Amino acid sequence: MNTARSPRPRSNLTSRSGPVQKLLVLLEAIAVGPRRFTELEKSTGLPKSTTHRMLEVLIEHGLVAKLDSTYTLGERFHSLVHMNADSSTGDLQRLLTPYLVELLERVGHVVIAGVLSGSEVFCVRSLFKHDAAGLVRSDRWREPTYCTALGKVLLAYTPGQLEKLLAGVAKLPAHTSGTISTPTALRQEVSGIRRRGYAFARDEYIPGITGVAAPVLDRSGMAVAGIGVTGRSAGFDKKAVILHTQQVSYAASLQVRRAQGG
Numbered sequence: 001m002n003t004a005r006s007p008r009p010r011s012n013l014t015s016r017s018g019p020v021q022k023l024l025v026l027l028e029a030i031a032v033g034p035r036r037f038t039e040l041e042k043s044t045g046l047p048k049s050t051t052h053r054m055l056e057v058l059i060e061h062g063l064v065a066k067l068d069s070t071y072t073l074g075e076r077f078h079s080l081v082h083m084n085a086d087s088s089t090g091d092l093q094r095l096l097t098p099y100l101v102e103l104l105e106r107v108g109h110v111v112i113a114g115v116l117s118g119s120e121v122f123c124v125r126s127l128f129k130h131d132a133a134g135l136v137r138s139d140r141w142r143e144p145t146y147c148t149a150l151g152k153v154l155l156a157y158t159p160g161q162l163e164k165l166l167a168g169v170a171k172l173p174a175h176t177s178g179t180i181s182t183p184t185a186l187r188q189e190v191s192g193i194r195r196r197g198y199a200f201a202r203d204e205y206i207p208g209i210t211g212v213a214a215p216v217l218d219r220s221g222m223a224v225a226g227i228g229v230t231g232r233s234a235g236f237d238k239k240a241v242i243l244h245t246q247q248v249s250y251a252a253s254l255q256v257r258r259a260q261g262g
Contacts, residue, residue: 019054022046026054027063027077033119033165034070034144034173043168070173073118092225093125095259096216099227099252100127106244109231113216114150115224116158117142119165121151124225146172146186147179149211150228153199156190157215157223178203198242202233210236214249219257227252 022044029035029043041051055071058064065074096113103111110128114121120142145151145165155162166172172181180186193199202210213228227249229241 031118034072039168099248103248109229112228114226116154147204149199149201149213150226153213153215153226156193175205212241212245214246217253
């Protein structure tokens with residue numbers, strides 16, 4: 001019987017790697033998406049004791065948070081990223097805001113422009129009417145990519161992002177009974193989004209909430225952002241919202257290409 005153990009995954013760590021480099025490698029693994037302890041140990045190649053010790057340090061300083069059995073980026077990490085958010089997304093906000101205004105008038109639900117930020121969607125602009133204010137947590141917020149319409153459309157139109165999210169993952173954390181949490185199902189979903197040109201999510205992240213999103217594409221066909229609509233599932237006119245969202249996102253895409261000089 002062959003009892004030889006499989007070699008540990010290769011990483012950019014060596015026996016001479018210092019603690020800072022190990023912390024960075026661990027942070028990079030978590031930034032890809034929520035990870036369980038065993039997945040982090042496998043993807044980084046770090047020993048179990050080192051992984052545990054490094055995670056404790058990152059959690060203590062707010063750079064990582066533990067949610068149930070998974071690890072994700074913490075609030076302090078996000079606050080550091082947000083320090084430069086205004087300058088990096090300001091032009092995009094100005095370009096997309098008129099289209100969000102138009103979409104809001106058409107559908108009446110919360111309308112959002114978002115971009116990818118690691119394994120999450122970062123909302124750069126949202127507009128809503130008085131009766132929808134309860135659905136908005138703050139001016140800007142973050143959501144997972146794999147269980148929101150805006151996140152799924154960005155996964156579909158950002159090359160390599162889906163496989164990066166699913167690397168070494170057996171199952172993604174389920175937020176509701178409707179969450180698509182297996183790699184196979186998510187790949188099928190993203191493939192369908194590419195064919196349709198829009199994403200749809202009902203009760204996948206928050207029970208009772210439905211979303212539709214379409215990409216804002218540059219000249220290469222890659223998403224620079226996504227435009228989405230979020231509302232209460234009851235009374236959500238899926239067909240009409242999809243039509244309006246696709247029309248507005250297409251117009252926004254043309255404006256992006258004009259701004260790029262093509």
